[in-house]
Amino acid sequence: MDTVIQFSYVISAALFIFGLKQLGSPATARRGNMISAIAMLIAIVAALLDQGIVEYQWIAIGFLVGAIIGGLAARLVQMTSMPEMVALFNGFGGMASLLVGWAALAPGSATFTLVTIIISILIGGVTFTGSMIAYGKLSERIGSGAVLFSGQQVVNSLIVLGILGGAVMFCLQPENINWLYLVVALSLVFGVMAVIPIGGADMPVVISLLNSYSGLAACAAGFAVNNNILIVAGALVGASGIILTQIMCKAMNRSLANVLFSGFGSGKTETTAVEGEIKPITADDAYYILEAASNVAIIPGYGMAVAQAQHVVKELAELLEKNGAEVNFGIHPVAGRMPGHMNVLLAEADVPYDQLLEMDDINPRMENVDVAIVIGANDVVNPAARENEGSPIYGMPVINVDKARTVFVLKRSMASGFAGIENPLFYKDNTRMLFGDAKESISGLVREFS
Amino acid sequence: MIPAEVFLTFILMLTIFLGFELINKVPATLHTPLMSGANAISGITVVGAIGLAGTGQQDISNWLGAVAVGLATINVVGGYMVTDRMLAMFKKKES
Numbered sequence: 001m002d003t004v005i006q007f008s009y010v011i012s013a014a015l016f017i018f019g020l021k022q023l024g025s026p027a028t029a030r031r032g033n034m035i036s037a038i039a040m041l042i043a044i045v046a047a048l049l050d051q052g053i054v055e056y057q058w059i060a061i062g063f064l065v066g067a068i069i070g071g072l073a074a075r076l077v078q079m080t081s082m083p084e085m086v087a088l089f090n091g092f093g094g095m096a097s098l099l100v101g102w103a104a105l106a107p108g109s110a111t112f113t114l115v116t117i118i119i120s121i122l123i124g125g126v127t128f129t130g131s132m133i134a135y136g137k138l139s140e141r142i143g144s145g146a147v148l149f150s151g152q153q154v155v156n157s158l159i160v161l162g163i164l165g166g167a168v169m170f171c172l173q174p175e176n177i178n179w180l181y182l183v184v185a186l187s188l189v190f191g192v193m194a195v196i197p198i199g200g201a202d203m204p205v206v207i208s209l210l211n212s213y214s215g216l217a218a219c220a221a222g223f224a225v226n227n228n229i230l231i232v233a234g235a236l237v238g239a240s241g242i243i244l245t246q247i248m249c250k251a252m253n254r255s256l257a258n259v260l261f262s263g264f265g266s267g268k269t270e271t272t273a274v275e276g277e278i279k280p281i282t283a284d285d286a287y288y289i290l291e292a293a294s295n296v297a298i299i300p301g302y303g304m305a306v307a308q309a310q311h312v313v314k315e316l317a318e319l320l321e322k323n324g325a326e327v328n329f330g331i332h333p334v335a336g337r338m339p340g341h342m343n344v345l346l347a348e349a350d351v352p353y354d355q356l357l358e359m360d361d362i363n364p365r366m367e368n369v370d371v372a373i374v375i376g377a378n379d380v381v382n383p384a385a386r387e388n389e390g391s392p393i394y395g396m397p398v399i400n401v402d403k404a405r406t407v408f409v410l411k412r413s414m415a416s417g418f419a420g421i422e423n424p425l426f427y428k429d430n431t432r433m434l435f436g437d438a439k440e441s442i443s444g445l446v447r448e449f450s
Numbered sequence: 451m452i453p454a455e456v457f458l459t460f461i462l463m464l465t466i467f468l469g470f471e472l473i474n475k476v477p478a479t480l481h482t483p484l485m486s487g488a489n490a491i492s493g494i495t496v497v498g499a500i501g502l503a504g505t506g507q508q509d510i511s512n513w514l515g516a517v518a519v520g521l522a523t524i525n526v527v528g529g530y531m532v533t534d535r536m537l538a539m540f541k542k543k544e545s
Contacts, residue, residue, distance in 0.1 A: 016491060017468065023484055024476045030537040033487050037530045040494065047497040053504030058516035062503060066523025073524070074531035079539075085532060086486050089525050096495040096522035103502040103514035112455045211485050214492040223458055225498040231458055232465045233494035239469025240488045244481060333478055340481030344536055352543035353479050 001051060008046035009229040015039035016233055020240070026353050043229050079348040080305050083338040084138035087131045087207055090214050094127025097217035102184070104224040105174070113224060114174055118167045118183060120220035125187025126194060127213040133195040134206055138337055144200035156193055162186050198260065201302070201379065203337045205248045205259045212241020244339050251333035251359075253385075253396040276427030278414065281434055283441065287448035289406055289432075293370035296320050297362060299330045299399050300342050303376015303412070307438035313375065314349040316442050319449040325370075329355055330362035330399045332380035363400050372404035374425075376411070376438050382423045392421055407431045410438045483536045490529025496522035 016039040022032025048059070070089075077085045101120030109117070136142040163186045170179035198206050215237025222230025249256050290296065298317065304310060317327045329351065335342045343356055357365075366372070374381050377399075384391040385398045401407050402425050409431060425431055434441050452460075476484050499522055502515025 017472065020469075020472045020487075020491075023480065023487055024472070026477070026480060026540045027542070029480055029483060029540065030534065033483070033490075033530065033533045033537055036487060036491060040491070040526055040530070043494065043497050044500070047500040050501055050504075052501060055504050055506035058503045058512070059500055059519055062499070062516050062519030063523050066520040066525075067527045070524040070526065070528030071531060074528045074535065077532065079536075082482060082486070082532075082536070085528075086482075086489055089486070089489050089528050089532075090492070092521040093489065093492045093495060093525040096493070096499060096518040096525065099514045099518035099521070100495055100498045100502065103511040103518065104498075105511070208485065211489060211492075214489065218492050218495045218498075219462065221495050221498050223455070225501060226454060226458070227498050227501075228458060228461055230494050230498050231462050233491050235462050235465035236469040236472070237488045237492040239466050240473040240484065243470060243473045244485060247478075247481075331478065338482055339485060340478060340483070343479040344482045344539070347536070347539040347541070350539075350541065353540050354543050356479055358478050 001049060005046045005049055008042055009227075012039045012043040012046070012229055013232045015042065016236060020236060043233075079345055080308055081139065082344060083203065083207060083336075083341060084135045086338065087135040087138055087210065090207075090210050091128045091131030091135065093214040094124045094131060094210075094217050096124070097214070097221040098124030098128060098184070098187075100221040101217075101224050102180070104221070105180070107175075109174060111171055113226075114171045116220050116223035118170055120217055120224050121180070121183055122163060122167070122187045123213050123217040123220055125184060126191040127210055127217055129188045129191030130195045130206075130213070131191075131210050133192055134203065134210060137195075137200060138203060138207075146199040147196040152193075152197065156190075159186055159190050159193060163190065194260070200337070201334070202252075202259050204334050204339050204341075205245055205252075205256070207338050208241050208244035208248055209256075210241075212238050212245060215239075215241055248334055248339060251397060253393070276424075276429070278426055279432050281408070281432035283434070283444035283448060286408055286432065286434055287445055289408075290320065290325075290371055290445065291323060291449075293320070293406075294325050295368055295370050296325050296327045297330050297366070297369045297372045297401070297404065298327065298375065299332070299335075299372060299377050299381055299401055300346070300375045301332075301335045301377025301380060302337060302341075303378075303410070303438055305336055305341065305345055305376075307376060309375060309439040309442055310345040310349040310351075312439055312442040312446060314346070314351050315446050316449075317351065317355075319446060323449070327355070328357050328362060328365070330359065330372075330401075331356050332359050332377070332399055335377055335380050359397060359399055366400050366403040369404040370406065372401040372407045374401055374407065374409045375442070378411075378423055379421060381425060382421065383428075384421065384424050388424070401425065402428055402430070405430060408434050410434050410436075410441050412437065479540075483533050483540075486529055486536065487533040490526055490533060493522045493525035493529060496526055
């Protein structure tokens with residue numbers, strides 16, 4: 001029987017890999033996810049066949065409760081709330097790994113097993129509380145700004161030292177359960193401390209990193225219970241999270257250390273004055289310019305998600321196309337609160353994915369664009385990143401909307417972006433500001449067209 | 451005979467390289483579904499939890515295992531369903 005179980009894990013691992021491969025193209029992605037789900041089902045059935053299992057009632061209750069909660073949450077969540085949903089699920093996965101690591105502790109465990117137990121508890125704990133804080137920030141249940149206090153570094157260093165000390169003592173004296181409790185408690189505290197100094201717009205990095213941790217925690221739990229399917233699946237997730245983290249950091253031209261420790265955007269403002277004046281525009285005038293345009297680029301940001309404007313944006317894009325214009329969307333890698341956030345929202349509004357261009361594809365075309373419409377984006381279209389060496393975001397790749405003939409910026413007010421950085425785009429000669437709620441402003445334009 | 455821990459570490463090493471190769475090719479437009487799909491996979495912990503929840507020992511490991519089954523199942527079921535919901539919306543332009 002054990003051989004059958006182990007071979008089922010081999011099949012399951014192959015299907016996980018194949019499923020992830022299929023996730024690499026929009027045409028096959030849905031099938032890929034299905035294949036990955038089948039792989040999970042095979043692994044679970046195989047695990048249930050284990051002869052060590054004598055009692056099924058707790059497993060059944062766990063399945064039932066988990067399936068109901070997970071299923072309802074997946075069905076009811078709004079697409080705009082996807083980042084916090086992912087954070088929440090992620091946290092549960094981390095907690096599960098912590099508990100498995102803990103439960104794997106048996107008298108007389110080898111030192112190697114003890115080390116893996118403590119690692120799965122540590123990573124699982126950090127993933128759990130870190131994800132919960134990320135959830136709180138993303139859903140705005142707690143303030144989304146960076147939380148910094150004096151002596152933060154010292155406190156964090158002490159926590160890390162405490163974890164290390166506790167971990168070593170646990171491996172030396174596993175019979176003293178207090179060391180275990182110490183590491184569990186400090187891991188949970190550390191997860192909180194690691195995420196509070198990170199501000200809202202850096203969330204794409206954090207959520208990718210926590211995703212990676214949840215995989216690594218599963219991996220460590222796999223070592224603790226000596227199960228290779230946990231190691232394979234966990235390592236795949238770990239690798240995927242690390243790659244996304246790298247992509248996000250590169251898109252902000254910042255190192256991972258800078259994102260995690262600097263408390264970026266916590267109220268420092270620059271002093272460099274920007275020359276020029278703000279030129280507001282009315283929906284009427286904007287309509288006349290748009291009507292004459294033959295090439296329009298739409299650049300969405302987090303503001304589009306907040307205003308839930310994706311459906312009216314799609315409506316506007318359709319009207320522009322009917323009017324004979326070519327319409328493309330330019331998506332910055334860190335627009336929104338998680339990797340690919342804008343793509344999902346626009347997909348929800350039925351915008352075909354081949355109309356969504358990545359930054360590197362839209363930038364060379366920008367000079368031929370008649371009107372670039374910036375909806376609730378700020379830092380990702382800031383030309384200071386290209387021109388002003390003194391700017392905190394200098395060197396960050398941005399979408400060069402200022403090179404379009406005319407730029408419309410849809411914005412609530414003149415408050416600066418998340419990073420507290422002045423945006424010279426707003427003062428350029430070819431920029432017109434359309435103030436107000438993004439959804440209402442676009443609805444206004446749509447009404448003018450019809 | 452290779453000791454178990456060496457064998458498992460070997461698997462880990464190969465899988466990490468494989469994971470990097472696989473994910474590097476995923477286009478930006480699929481990053482959110484990729485992340486939530488990967489998230490569902492990380493619920494694989496449920497497999498480890500099942501073994502601990504079914505020992506019938508009525509000890510702390512047993513209880514912890516049962517709770518872990520529940521939490522990991524939320525992760526698995528919720529993760530796959532929400533990913534499917536998202537992917538169902540991705541459409542190519544009809545020409």
